[in-house]
Amino acid sequence: MKKYIECPFPRLFPSQLEKDDNFYMQLAYNESISAWEQDEVPIGAVIVDKQGEVIASAYNQTRKCNDPTAHAEMLAITMATQKIGDWRMNECKMYVTKEPCPMCAGAAVVGRLKEVYYAYKDPKMGGLGGAISLHELPQSNHKPIVNIGVMEKECLQMMQTFFQLRRIKQK
C-alpha cells in the first residue's frame, strides 16, 4: 500500500444554529479533507435545497474511480437530482471549495442550479469567471448566479499545501 501524506488540517464543526453560506462552505471544506485522505486533489462540494437542507455532499474521486467525470461537483449534482427526483435544480445552491472547471460549470448550467458559491478563482481552468464564463453564455436558457470568496483563504491554503507537500514527497 502506498503511504499518503496526512492532511494537516482538522475537520471543522460549524454550529448548526447558523446555517449561512459559511456553514455550507465548511461542510464542503470537510469534504475536501475526505478527498485528501484518499490521495485525491482536495475539492469538496455540497448542494442545498430551498429549505437549506443539505441534499448532496461529495468529494473529488477522479483517481480512485479512474474517471475524469468524477469531480466533486459532478457527483454532488447527480446525487442531488436523484434526491429531488428532477434533473432541474432551480431552487438549489451549490457550494464548492474552488472554482468549478468548465465541465462542472457546464453541469451547473444544464442542471439549472440557482446559485453557485465557490471559495476562490482559478484563472487557468475556472469555468465561472476565472478562465471563461459559462454562466454568461448569451443564448443559454439558464444562467446561475455566481458568488465568490466564502472561505477563500482556508480553501486556497488547503489546495496549495496539498501540492506543496506532494512536490516535497516526490523529490
Added chain:
Amino acid sequence: MKKYIECPFPRLFPSQLEKDDNFYMQLAYNESISAWEQDEVPIGAVIVDKQGEVIASAYNQTRKCNDPTAHAEMLAITMATQKIGDWRMNECKMYVTKEPCPMCAGAAVVGRLKEVYYAYKDPKMGGLGGAISLHELPQSNHKPIVNIGVMEKECLQMMQTFFQLRRIKQK
C-alpha cells in the same frame, strides 16, 4: 404508459470492412435512435481507441435517469475510462451526433481525449466552437483536436425531426 412518437429513421448497418470516420459516426447515429426510442433527445456518442476498437457507446439518458449529467458523451467517457483503466484518453477519439454542450466539451478536455468528431454545430450551446471554444482555453494543458461535419445532414435531420414531431404531438 405514455405513447412515444416512433422514430421514422431506420438504423444503419455500416460495413465492417471500412472503419473510417463515417463508420464510427454511423454507430453514434444508431445510438441516437436508441435515445429517441426512449423518448430522449436523440444524441449518441461512441469512443474509439488507438486500434480503432469501439470501447464505449452511449446515448442521452437525461430524462430516464433524472440526471442532467447523463448526456451521451458523459456516459461514453465514463464507460471508456473504465474500459481502459485510466482517466486519460490520450489515444482515443469520440464521435458525437451533435456539438457537445459545455459540460461534455469540458469532459473531453479533462478526460484528455485526443480528438472529437461531431456532426453539426450548435451556435446556442456548443462548447467546441459553436457558442464557445473550450478546446482552445489558452492555459489548458490539453487541447483536443476538433473535426466537424461527418454525417452533418443526417444527424441534423434526426434532431430537427424529433422536435418537429414533438411540437405537433403537443398541439
